[in-house]
Amino acid sequence: MAAVSRLFDILLIWTAFLYAFYLRKMPLFGLDPLYLDERIIFLYYRLLIITVIAHILISQTLNYYLSLRFYTYPQLIAKTSKIIFINFLVVTLALFILRDLVISRFFTGIFYALYFCILLAEKLLLKVFTRRLTSLATSPRHILIIGCNDRSLVITGEIYKHLEWGYTISGYLYFAEDRISPNMDRSRILGNVKDLEKILEDHVIDEVIFVANRDYIFEIDKYITICETQGKTIRIYLDIFEGSYVSKFRPELFGHIPVFTFHTISLGYMQNIMKRLIDIAGGIPGLLIFILFYFIFAPIIKLTSRGPVLFRQRRIGMNNREIYIFKFRTMYEDAEKRKQELMAQNELKGAVFKMKNDPRITPIGGFLRQYSIDEFPQFINVLAGDMSLVGTRPPTPDEVEKYDQWHRRRISIKPGITGLWQVSGRNAVTNFDDIVRLDLEYVDNWTIWLDIKIILKTVVEVFRRRGF
Secondary structure (H helix, E strand, O other): OHHHHHHHHHHHHHHHHHHHHHHHHOOOOOOOOOOOOHHHHHHHHHHHHHHHHHHHHHHHHOOOOOOHHHOOHHHHHHHHHHHHHHHHHHHHHHHHHHOOOOOOHHHHHHHHHHHHHHHHHHHHHHHHHHHHHHHOOOOOEEEEEEOOOHHHHHHHHHHHHOHHHOEEEEEEEEOOHHHOOOOOOHHHEEEEHHHHHHHHHHOOOOEEEEEEEHHHOOOHHHHHHHHHHOOOEEEEEEEOOOOOOOOEEEEEEEOOEEEEEEEOOOOOHHHHHHHHHHHHHHHHHHHHHHHHHHHHHHHHHHHHOOOOOEEEEEEEOHHHOEEEEEEEOOEOOOHHHHHHHHHHHOOOEOOOOOOOOOOOEOHHHHHHHHOOHHHOOHHHHHHHOOOEEEOEOOOOHHHHHOOOHHHHHHHOOOEEEEOOOOOOOHHHOOEHHHHHHHHHHHHHOOOHHHHHHHHHHHHHHHHOOOOO
Protein backbone atom coordinates (compact mmCIF):
# COMPACT_ATOMS: atom_id res chain seq x y z
CA MET A 1 0.00 0.00 0.00
CA ALA A 2 2.87 2.35 0.81
CA ALA A 3 4.35 1.74 -2.66
CA VAL A 4 1.02 2.69 -4.28
CA SER A 5 0.86 5.83 -2.14
CA ARG A 6 4.40 6.82 -3.18
CA LEU A 7 3.57 6.30 -6.85
CA PHE A 8 0.42 8.40 -6.51
CA ASP A 9 2.41 11.16 -4.79
CA ILE A 10 4.88 11.19 -7.69
CA LEU A 11 1.98 11.60 -10.12
CA LEU A 12 0.66 14.51 -8.04
CA ILE A 13 4.09 16.18 -8.04
CA TRP A 14 4.20 15.71 -11.82
CA THR A 15 0.74 17.29 -12.10
CA ALA A 16 1.78 20.28 -9.99
CA PHE A 17 4.92 20.69 -12.11
CA LEU A 18 3.07 20.63 -15.44
CA TYR A 19 0.41 23.08 -14.24
CA ALA A 20 3.06 25.47 -12.86
CA PHE A 21 4.94 25.15 -16.14
CA TYR A 22 1.78 25.97 -18.06
CA LEU A 23 1.05 29.04 -15.91
CA ARG A 24 4.61 30.34 -16.25
CA LYS A 25 4.41 30.15 -20.03
CA MET A 26 1.47 32.55 -19.93
CA PRO A 27 1.82 36.35 -19.47
CA LEU A 28 0.72 36.69 -15.82
CA PHE A 29 1.03 39.57 -13.33
CA GLY A 30 2.99 41.64 -15.82
CA LEU A 31 5.62 38.93 -16.30
CA ASP A 32 6.83 38.00 -19.75
CA PRO A 33 6.14 34.43 -20.89
CA LEU A 34 8.92 32.00 -20.07
CA TYR A 35 11.48 31.75 -22.84
CA LEU A 36 12.25 28.11 -23.53
CA ASP A 37 14.84 26.22 -25.48
CA GLU A 38 16.00 22.62 -25.17
CA ARG A 39 18.66 23.42 -22.56
CA ILE A 40 16.26 25.35 -20.30
CA ILE A 41 13.57 22.66 -20.62
CA PHE A 42 16.19 20.11 -19.52
CA LEU A 43 16.99 22.23 -16.42
CA TYR A 44 13.32 22.40 -15.46
CA TYR A 45 12.89 18.66 -15.79
CA ARG A 46 16.04 18.14 -13.72
CA LEU A 47 14.34 20.22 -11.02
CA LEU A 48 11.36 17.86 -11.19
CA ILE A 49 13.56 14.77 -10.85
CA ILE A 50 15.43 16.23 -7.84
CA THR A 51 12.11 17.15 -6.20
CA VAL A 52 10.70 13.65 -6.67
CA ILE A 53 13.83 11.93 -5.32
CA ALA A 54 13.95 14.31 -2.35
CA HIS A 55 10.25 13.71 -1.66
CA ILE A 56 10.69 9.94 -1.59
CA LEU A 57 13.74 10.07 0.71
CA ILE A 58 12.31 12.67 3.09
CA SER A 59 8.92 10.94 3.26
CA GLN A 60 10.59 7.64 4.04
CA THR A 61 12.71 9.27 6.76
CA LEU A 62 9.70 10.92 8.41
CA ASN A 63 7.52 7.78 8.17
CA TYR A 64 4.99 9.66 6.05
CA TYR A 65 3.48 6.49 4.63
CA LEU A 66 2.22 5.03 7.87
CA SER A 67 -1.47 4.12 7.84
CA LEU A 68 -3.50 7.33 7.57
CA ARG A 69 -5.84 6.22 10.33
CA PHE A 70 -3.01 6.67 12.85
CA TYR A 71 -2.65 10.38 11.99
CA THR A 72 -4.81 13.15 13.42
CA TYR A 73 -5.69 15.98 11.01
CA PRO A 74 -3.25 18.47 12.66
CA GLN A 75 -0.49 15.84 12.56
CA LEU A 76 -1.16 15.20 8.87
CA ILE A 77 -1.04 18.92 8.05
CA ALA A 78 2.11 19.44 10.13
CA LYS A 79 3.95 16.47 8.61
CA THR A 80 3.00 17.44 5.04
CA SER A 81 4.17 21.02 5.67
CA LYS A 82 7.45 19.74 7.11
CA ILE A 83 8.10 17.50 4.08
CA ILE A 84 7.42 20.32 1.60
CA PHE A 85 9.62 22.76 3.51
CA ILE A 86 12.54 20.33 3.83
CA ASN A 87 12.15 19.42 0.16
CA PHE A 88 12.32 23.12 -0.74
CA LEU A 89 15.55 23.54 1.27
CA VAL A 90 17.14 20.46 -0.33
CA VAL A 91 16.15 21.47 -3.87
CA THR A 92 17.29 25.07 -3.33
CA LEU A 93 20.68 23.79 -2.16
CA ALA A 94 20.88 21.40 -5.14
CA LEU A 95 20.07 24.21 -7.59
CA PHE A 96 22.71 26.40 -5.95
CA ILE A 97 25.35 23.67 -6.24
CA LEU A 98 24.35 22.87 -9.84
CA ARG A 99 24.09 26.60 -10.64
CA ASP A 100 20.64 26.25 -12.19
CA LEU A 101 20.01 29.95 -11.62
CA VAL A 102 17.98 30.39 -14.82
CA ILE A 103 14.97 28.65 -13.29
CA SER A 104 12.19 31.16 -12.71
CA ARG A 105 11.60 31.98 -9.02
CA PHE A 106 7.96 32.68 -9.89
CA PHE A 107 7.69 29.18 -11.37
CA THR A 108 9.33 27.65 -8.29
CA GLY A 109 6.89 29.47 -6.01
CA ILE A 110 3.86 28.33 -8.02
CA PHE A 111 5.21 24.78 -8.23
CA TYR A 112 5.74 24.40 -4.47
CA ALA A 113 2.43 26.06 -3.64
CA LEU A 114 0.62 23.61 -5.94
CA TYR A 115 2.77 20.73 -4.67
CA PHE A 116 1.72 21.51 -1.09
CA CYS A 117 -1.98 22.10 -1.81
CA ILE A 118 -2.45 19.05 -4.05
CA LEU A 119 -0.53 16.68 -1.78
CA LEU A 120 -2.30 17.89 1.37
CA ALA A 121 -5.72 17.77 -0.29
CA GLU A 122 -5.06 14.19 -1.41
CA LYS A 123 -4.02 13.07 2.09
CA LEU A 124 -6.94 14.81 3.80
CA LEU A 125 -9.46 13.35 1.36
CA LEU A 126 -7.97 9.88 1.84
CA LYS A 127 -8.09 10.41 5.60
CA VAL A 128 -11.78 11.41 5.45
CA PHE A 129 -12.55 8.49 3.15
CA THR A 130 -10.64 6.03 5.37
CA ARG A 131 -12.34 7.31 8.50
CA ARG A 132 -15.77 7.13 6.87
CA LEU A 133 -15.10 3.63 5.57
CA THR A 134 -13.96 2.50 9.02
CA SER A 135 -17.01 3.98 10.72
CA LEU A 136 -19.26 2.06 8.30
CA ALA A 137 -17.52 -1.22 8.99
CA THR A 138 -19.84 -3.79 10.50
CA SER A 139 -17.05 -5.69 12.23
CA PRO A 140 -14.58 -3.63 14.32
CA ARG A 141 -11.23 -5.15 15.27
CA HIS A 142 -11.34 -6.75 18.72
CA ILE A 143 -8.16 -6.40 20.75
CA LEU A 144 -6.93 -8.40 23.73
CA ILE A 145 -4.29 -6.56 25.80
CA ILE A 146 -1.89 -8.77 27.71
CA GLY A 147 -0.50 -6.77 30.59
CA CYS A 148 -2.33 -4.75 33.24
CA ASN A 149 0.30 -2.12 34.04
CA ASP A 150 0.18 1.65 33.55
CA ARG A 151 1.50 1.36 29.99
CA SER A 152 -1.45 -0.85 29.12
CA LEU A 153 -3.66 2.04 30.22
CA VAL A 154 -1.72 4.40 27.95
CA ILE A 155 -2.45 2.11 24.97
CA THR A 156 -6.08 1.92 26.09
CA GLY A 157 -6.27 5.71 26.14
CA GLU A 158 -4.90 5.91 22.59
CA ILE A 159 -7.50 3.44 21.34
CA TYR A 160 -10.39 5.32 22.97
CA LYS A 161 -9.02 8.64 21.75
CA HIS A 162 -9.02 7.41 18.15
CA LEU A 163 -12.28 5.53 17.65
CA GLU A 164 -11.84 6.04 13.90
CA TRP A 165 -9.14 3.34 14.04
CA GLY A 166 -11.96 0.84 14.34
CA TYR A 167 -10.67 -0.96 17.44
CA THR A 168 -12.57 -2.18 20.48
CA ILE A 169 -10.95 -3.72 23.57
CA SER A 170 -12.23 -7.19 24.46
CA GLY A 171 -10.36 -7.35 27.77
CA TYR A 172 -7.03 -7.75 29.55
CA LEU A 173 -4.85 -10.56 30.87
CA TYR A 174 -2.24 -10.06 33.60
CA PHE A 175 1.23 -11.59 33.93
CA ALA A 176 1.34 -11.40 37.72
CA GLU A 177 -1.52 -10.23 39.90
CA ASP A 178 0.77 -8.07 42.05
CA ARG A 179 1.73 -6.08 38.92
CA ILE A 180 -1.85 -4.94 38.16
CA SER A 181 -2.08 -1.16 38.07
CA PRO A 182 -4.35 0.32 40.78
CA ASN A 183 -5.99 2.38 38.02
CA MET A 184 -7.01 -0.71 36.06
CA ASP A 185 -10.73 -1.57 35.83
CA ARG A 186 -10.63 -5.10 37.24
CA SER A 187 -14.01 -5.93 35.71
CA ARG A 188 -12.28 -5.88 32.30
CA ILE A 189 -9.62 -8.40 33.34
CA LEU A 190 -10.35 -11.82 31.84
CA GLY A 191 -7.72 -13.75 33.78
CA ASN A 192 -4.05 -14.74 33.86
CA VAL A 193 -1.91 -14.91 30.70
CA LYS A 194 -1.62 -18.65 31.39
CA ASP A 195 -5.28 -18.89 30.35
CA LEU A 196 -4.52 -17.32 26.94
CA GLU A 197 -5.31 -20.38 24.82
CA LYS A 198 -8.77 -20.81 26.34
CA ILE A 199 -9.47 -17.04 26.24
CA LEU A 200 -8.73 -16.97 22.51
CA GLU A 201 -11.05 -19.93 21.98
CA ASP A 202 -13.94 -18.44 23.98
CA HIS A 203 -13.84 -14.80 22.87
CA VAL A 204 -13.87 -12.78 19.65
CA ILE A 205 -10.24 -11.68 19.34
CA ASP A 206 -8.67 -10.26 16.16
CA GLU A 207 -5.45 -8.82 17.56
CA VAL A 208 -3.32 -9.32 20.67
CA ILE A 209 -1.10 -6.61 22.14
CA PHE A 210 1.62 -7.72 24.55
CA VAL A 211 2.68 -5.01 27.03
CA ALA A 212 5.53 -6.75 28.81
CA ASN A 213 8.31 -5.38 30.98
CA ARG A 214 11.78 -6.86 31.21
CA ASP A 215 10.71 -9.52 33.74
CA TYR A 216 8.60 -11.29 31.12
CA ILE A 217 10.67 -10.89 27.94
CA PHE A 218 11.52 -14.57 27.60
CA GLU A 219 8.19 -15.77 28.92
CA ILE A 220 6.08 -14.24 26.14
CA ASP A 221 7.59 -16.41 23.40
CA LYS A 222 5.30 -19.37 24.11
CA TYR A 223 2.26 -17.08 24.19
CA ILE A 224 3.20 -15.58 20.84
CA THR A 225 3.27 -19.12 19.45
CA ILE A 226 -0.28 -19.72 20.75
CA CYS A 227 -1.48 -16.51 19.03
CA GLU A 228 0.25 -17.44 15.78
CA THR A 229 -1.26 -20.93 15.85
CA GLN A 230 -4.73 -19.40 16.03
CA GLY A 231 -4.01 -16.82 13.32
CA LYS A 232 -4.12 -13.70 15.49
CA THR A 233 -2.37 -10.45 14.60
CA ILE A 234 0.29 -9.76 17.23
CA ARG A 235 1.67 -6.42 18.41
CA ILE A 236 4.41 -6.23 21.05
CA TYR A 237 5.32 -3.33 23.30
CA LEU A 238 8.47 -4.46 25.10
CA ASP A 239 9.24 -2.17 28.01
CA ILE A 240 12.72 -3.63 28.33
CA PHE A 241 14.60 -0.40 28.88
CA GLU A 242 12.57 0.89 31.82
CA GLY A 243 14.79 2.85 34.19
CA SER A 244 17.73 3.02 31.77
CA TYR A 245 19.14 6.00 29.90
CA VAL A 246 18.38 4.51 26.51
CA SER A 247 16.05 6.93 24.77
CA LYS A 248 15.30 5.21 21.47
CA PHE A 249 14.54 1.61 20.49
CA ARG A 250 13.67 0.17 17.09
CA PRO A 251 13.68 -3.13 15.19
CA GLU A 252 15.66 -3.06 11.96
CA LEU A 253 17.64 -5.19 9.52
CA PHE A 254 21.42 -5.40 9.88
CA GLY A 255 22.01 -6.57 6.33
CA HIS A 256 19.59 -9.50 6.23
CA ILE A 257 19.70 -10.08 9.98
CA PRO A 258 16.79 -8.77 12.10
CA VAL A 259 18.08 -6.96 15.19
CA PHE A 260 16.78 -4.64 17.92
CA THR A 261 18.69 -1.36 18.00
CA PHE A 262 19.00 0.74 21.15
CA HIS A 263 20.37 4.20 20.59
CA THR A 264 20.54 7.43 22.54
CA ILE A 265 20.79 9.62 19.44
CA SER A 266 17.64 10.58 17.59
CA LEU A 267 19.38 10.88 14.20
CA GLY A 268 19.17 7.96 11.80
CA TYR A 269 21.02 7.49 8.51
CA MET A 270 18.74 9.75 6.47
CA GLN A 271 18.48 12.34 9.26
CA ASN A 272 22.28 12.58 9.31
CA ILE A 273 22.27 13.21 5.56
CA MET A 274 19.62 15.91 5.93
CA LYS A 275 21.53 17.56 8.79
CA ARG A 276 24.69 17.48 6.70
CA LEU A 277 22.88 19.18 3.80
CA ILE A 278 21.74 21.92 6.17
CA ASP A 279 25.33 22.29 7.42
CA ILE A 280 26.58 22.71 3.86
CA ALA A 281 23.77 25.13 3.01
CA GLY A 282 24.61 27.27 6.05
CA GLY A 283 28.35 26.67 5.94
CA ILE A 284 28.94 28.15 2.49
CA PRO A 285 27.53 31.63 3.24
CA GLY A 286 29.10 31.42 6.72
CA LEU A 287 32.51 30.82 5.13
CA LEU A 288 32.04 33.79 2.80
CA ILE A 289 31.21 36.03 5.78
CA PHE A 290 34.28 34.69 7.59
CA ILE A 291 36.49 35.65 4.61
CA LEU A 292 35.00 39.16 4.67
CA PHE A 293 35.59 39.46 8.42
CA TYR A 294 39.14 38.16 8.00
CA PHE A 295 40.12 41.05 5.74
CA ILE A 296 38.48 43.52 8.15
CA PHE A 297 39.74 42.25 11.50
CA ALA A 298 43.02 40.46 10.70
CA PRO A 299 45.04 43.72 10.57
CA ILE A 300 43.44 44.93 13.83
CA ILE A 301 44.19 41.65 15.64
CA LYS A 302 47.83 41.76 14.47
CA LEU A 303 48.27 45.42 15.46
CA THR A 304 46.74 45.14 18.95
CA SER A 305 48.56 42.02 20.20
CA ARG A 306 51.27 39.56 19.28
CA GLY A 307 50.33 36.22 17.79
CA PRO A 308 48.47 34.66 14.85
CA VAL A 309 45.14 35.95 13.55
CA LEU A 310 43.46 32.55 13.84
CA PHE A 311 43.56 30.47 17.01
CA ARG A 312 43.76 26.70 16.46
CA GLN A 313 42.87 24.52 19.44
CA ARG A 314 42.59 20.78 20.06
CA ARG A 315 39.09 19.74 21.08
CA ILE A 316 37.14 16.48 21.49
CA GLY A 317 34.55 15.83 18.78
CA MET A 318 31.94 13.13 18.27
CA ASN A 319 32.64 9.95 20.28
CA ASN A 320 36.17 11.00 21.34
CA ARG A 321 37.35 12.01 17.85
CA GLU A 322 40.17 14.50 18.05
CA ILE A 323 39.45 17.69 16.10
CA TYR A 324 41.08 21.10 15.81
CA ILE A 325 38.75 24.08 15.79
CA PHE A 326 39.50 27.56 14.44
CA LYS A 327 38.58 30.92 15.93
CA PHE A 328 39.71 34.49 15.57
CA ARG A 329 42.26 34.94 18.34
CA THR A 330 40.66 36.98 21.13
CA MET A 331 43.25 36.34 23.88
CA TYR A 332 46.92 37.07 24.44
CA GLU A 333 49.45 34.41 23.48
CA ASP A 334 50.02 33.23 27.06
CA ALA A 335 46.28 32.70 27.74
CA GLU A 336 46.55 28.93 28.24
CA LYS A 337 49.40 29.29 30.75
CA ARG A 338 47.53 31.94 32.75
CA LYS A 339 44.35 29.84 32.89
CA GLN A 340 45.58 27.83 35.87
CA GLU A 341 46.23 31.05 37.79
CA LEU A 342 42.62 32.15 37.23
CA MET A 343 40.87 28.85 38.01
CA ALA A 344 39.85 30.11 41.44
CA GLN A 345 37.77 32.81 39.73
CA ASN A 346 35.88 30.33 37.52
CA GLU A 347 32.19 31.33 37.47
CA LEU A 348 30.94 27.90 36.35
CA LYS A 349 30.67 24.84 38.56
CA GLY A 350 32.16 21.78 36.89
CA ALA A 351 34.34 20.95 33.92
CA VAL A 352 34.10 24.30 32.09
CA PHE A 353 35.98 27.54 32.67
CA LYS A 354 34.33 30.93 32.28
CA MET A 355 35.25 34.25 33.80
CA LYS A 356 33.69 37.68 33.46
CA ASN A 357 36.18 40.42 32.56
CA ASP A 358 38.81 37.81 31.76
CA PRO A 359 42.19 39.69 31.78
CA ARG A 360 43.51 37.43 29.03
CA ILE A 361 41.13 38.93 26.45
CA THR A 362 42.64 41.47 24.05
CA PRO A 363 41.00 44.86 23.39
CA ILE A 364 39.58 43.78 20.02
CA GLY A 365 38.84 40.31 21.45
CA GLY A 366 36.07 41.65 23.67
CA PHE A 367 34.33 43.17 20.64
CA LEU A 368 34.71 40.00 18.58
CA ARG A 369 33.23 37.89 21.39
CA GLN A 370 30.39 40.29 22.05
CA TYR A 371 29.11 39.87 18.49
CA SER A 372 30.32 36.25 18.14
CA ILE A 373 32.55 37.23 15.23
CA ASP A 374 35.34 35.10 16.72
CA GLU A 375 33.26 31.97 15.97
CA PHE A 376 33.02 32.47 12.21
CA PRO A 377 36.27 30.57 11.36
CA GLN A 378 34.48 27.46 12.69
CA PHE A 379 32.50 27.37 9.43
CA ILE A 380 35.72 25.81 8.10
CA ASN A 381 35.16 22.97 10.60
CA VAL A 382 31.49 22.71 9.57
CA LEU A 383 32.29 22.33 5.86
CA ALA A 384 35.10 19.89 6.71
CA GLY A 385 32.57 17.74 8.59
CA ASP A 386 34.20 18.01 12.03
CA MET A 387 31.39 20.18 13.40
CA SER A 388 27.77 21.01 12.69
CA LEU A 389 25.93 24.32 12.69
CA VAL A 390 23.97 23.13 15.73
CA GLY A 391 25.21 20.69 18.32
CA THR A 392 26.95 20.65 21.68
CA ARG A 393 29.91 22.81 22.66
CA PRO A 394 33.21 21.04 21.72
CA PRO A 395 35.11 20.42 24.99
CA THR A 396 38.85 20.51 25.52
CA PRO A 397 40.64 17.25 26.46
CA ASP A 398 41.24 18.43 30.04
CA GLU A 399 37.52 19.14 30.44
CA VAL A 400 36.61 15.64 29.25
CA GLU A 401 38.99 14.13 31.81
CA LYS A 402 36.82 15.70 34.55
CA TYR A 403 33.55 14.33 33.14
CA ASP A 404 31.29 12.06 35.14
CA GLN A 405 30.13 8.98 33.23
CA TRP A 406 26.75 10.47 32.26
CA HIS A 407 28.40 13.64 30.94
CA ARG A 408 30.01 11.70 28.10
CA ARG A 409 26.76 11.28 26.21
CA ARG A 410 26.97 14.95 25.21
CA ILE A 411 29.92 14.07 22.96
CA SER A 412 28.01 11.27 21.21
CA ILE A 413 27.08 13.74 18.42
CA LYS A 414 29.02 16.27 16.39
CA PRO A 415 29.77 19.47 18.28
CA GLY A 416 28.16 22.63 16.96
CA ILE A 417 28.89 26.33 16.53
CA THR A 418 25.70 27.00 18.46
CA GLY A 419 23.35 24.86 20.50
CA LEU A 420 20.48 24.67 22.95
CA TRP A 421 22.61 25.86 25.87
CA GLN A 422 23.80 28.93 23.97
CA VAL A 423 20.24 30.09 23.24
CA SER A 424 18.78 29.13 26.64
CA GLY A 425 20.18 31.93 28.75
CA ARG A 426 23.82 30.86 28.53
CA ASN A 427 25.03 33.51 30.99
CA ALA A 428 22.42 32.47 33.56
CA VAL A 429 23.52 28.80 33.55
CA THR A 430 26.39 28.49 36.02
CA ASN A 431 26.39 24.75 36.71
CA PHE A 432 28.02 22.38 34.24
CA ASP A 433 25.47 19.67 35.04
CA ASP A 434 22.71 22.03 33.84
CA ILE A 435 24.66 22.64 30.64
CA VAL A 436 24.89 18.89 30.07
CA ARG A 437 21.17 18.46 30.70
CA LEU A 438 20.41 21.04 28.00
CA ASP A 439 22.82 19.28 25.65
CA LEU A 440 21.19 15.91 26.31
CA GLU A 441 17.76 17.43 25.78
CA TYR A 442 18.98 18.40 22.30
CA VAL A 443 20.54 14.96 21.70
CA ASP A 444 17.33 13.15 22.65
CA ASN A 445 14.86 15.43 20.86
CA TRP A 446 16.64 16.41 17.66
CA THR A 447 14.55 17.49 14.69
CA ILE A 448 15.28 19.69 11.71
CA TRP A 449 12.78 22.17 13.15
CA LEU A 450 14.74 22.28 16.39
CA ASP A 451 17.94 23.06 14.47
CA ILE A 452 16.21 25.84 12.53
CA LYS A 453 14.70 27.23 15.74
CA ILE A 454 18.11 27.29 17.46
CA ILE A 455 19.76 28.95 14.43
CA LEU A 456 17.09 31.69 14.38
CA LYS A 457 17.41 32.21 18.14
CA THR A 458 21.19 32.41 17.75
CA VAL A 459 20.84 35.23 15.23
CA VAL A 460 18.58 37.10 17.67
CA GLU A 461 21.05 36.59 20.54
CA VAL A 462 23.95 37.87 18.42
CA PHE A 463 22.07 41.05 17.47
CA ARG A 464 21.29 41.55 21.14
CA ARG A 465 25.06 41.63 21.63
CA ARG A 466 25.00 38.59 23.90
CA GLY A 467 27.23 36.40 21.73
CA PHE A 468 26.96 32.65 21.54
